Amino acid sequence: MRMSLIWGEVFTGLRRNLSMVVSIILVTFISLTFVGAAALMQMQIGQMKGYWYDRAQVAIYLCPQDSLSESCAGGAVTDDQRKGVEDALKSAALAPVIEKFYFESKDEAFKRFQEKFAGNEITKYVTPDQLQETYWVNLKNPAQSNVISEAFSSVPGVEEVTDQRKYLDTIFSVLNVASYTAIGIAALMLMAAVLLIATTIRLSAYSRRREITIMRLVGASNRFIQTPFILEGVISAFIGSLLAGGAIVAIVHFFVQGYLKDNVPSSMSNLVGLGDAFIVVPALILVGMILAALSANFAIKRYLKA
Numbered sequence: 001m002r003m004s005l006i007w008g009e010v011f012t013g014l015r016r017n018l019s020m021v022v023s024i025i026l027v028t029f030i031s032l033t034f035v036g037a038a039a040l041m042q043m044q045i046g047q048m049k050g051y052w053y054d055r056a057q058v059a060i061y062l063c064p065q066d067s068l069s070e071s072c073a074g075g076a077v078t079d080d081q082r083k084g085v086e087d088a089l090k091s092a093a094l095a096p097v098i099e100k101f102y103f104e105s106k107d108e109a110f111k112r113f114q115e116k117f118a119g120n121e122i123t124k125y126v127t128p129d130q131l132q133e134t135y136w137v138n139l140k141n142p143a144q145s146n147v148i149s150e151a152f153s154s155v156p157g158v159e160e161v162t163d164q165r166k167y168l169d170t171i172f173s174v175l176n177v178a179s180y181t182a183i184g185i186a187a188l189m190l191m192a193a194v195l196l197i198a199t200t201i202r203l204s205a206y207s208r209r210r211e212i213t214i215m216r217l218v219g220a221s222n223r224f225i226q227t228p229f230i231l232e233g234v235i236s237a238f239i240g241s242l243l244a245g246g247a248i249v250a251i252v253h254f255f256v257q258g259y260l261k262d263n264v265p266s267s268m269s270n271l272v273g274l275g276d277a278f279i280v281v282p283a284l285i286l287v288g289m290i291l292a293a294l295s296a297n298f299a300i301k302r303y304l305k306a
Helices: 003-016 018-055 079-090 106-116 142-152 165-207 209-217 222-263 274-305
Strands: 057-062 098-104 134-139 158-163
Touching: 003 018, 003 165, 003 222, 018 165, 018 222, 018 274, 057 079, 057 142, 079 098, 079 134, 079 142, 098 106, 134 142, 142 158, 158 165, 165 209, 165 222, 165 274, 209 222, 222 274
Parallel strands: none
Antiparallel strands: 057 134, 057 158, 098 134
């Protein structure tokens, strides 16, 4: 093949269909930005799950004075009941699943409440007596929380056993829905990009139908004729992919590692970084170029057969 002739045809096509090329670049840019954002969101969810699930605790709430729970029919937890709960936590039966546990008194719970809701009007109306004594349990394997629930759910003096992971599951479910929504929008945008690339290639081929006819008459192969059109689509998609990659890096650098890191609690600082972005960007570029090549190849083949 004469590469100079092929590249000349490529740039001619790009120049003649400049408005459509710009459209391909923009649609590819927007769709792949959504794809990259969804990928980063899934990576963030994975990191957060690994971080928070390992730190999720099981709370064993002891009976307060006015509890309506059946296990608290005798009133507030007694010293003997409290000792029974602690002895059970120290027992050999639960030792394999418990990493550590600690007791939180009403005064300690009140102090933590005041720190957590500092500046909130509600702190004026809550007293230590309104809060519960609690045993906080860290598990070696957070997935075994049902063992603690089964062991203490009907123990006298215990009002409720709560696994903190159920609150995390709700949060992660919302994040997953947002991620899947981004993926759905990205899929629609990618379909639009593929159709736009195919349409642009067919228009480009139609505008050069005389040149194509002449090349066929002089014996040019289909591969020689198709290559410039495929390269037009790939180059347009490549530019859009690069813009999407730049947008992803900018989002991570300025928003995630900049704004979010400075404005979220330090305990939530396990955010995706530039290393994660540089994993996603090459994949975006590769996806954009492959889709462009396939759609352009399909479009020009159908035109030549017509």
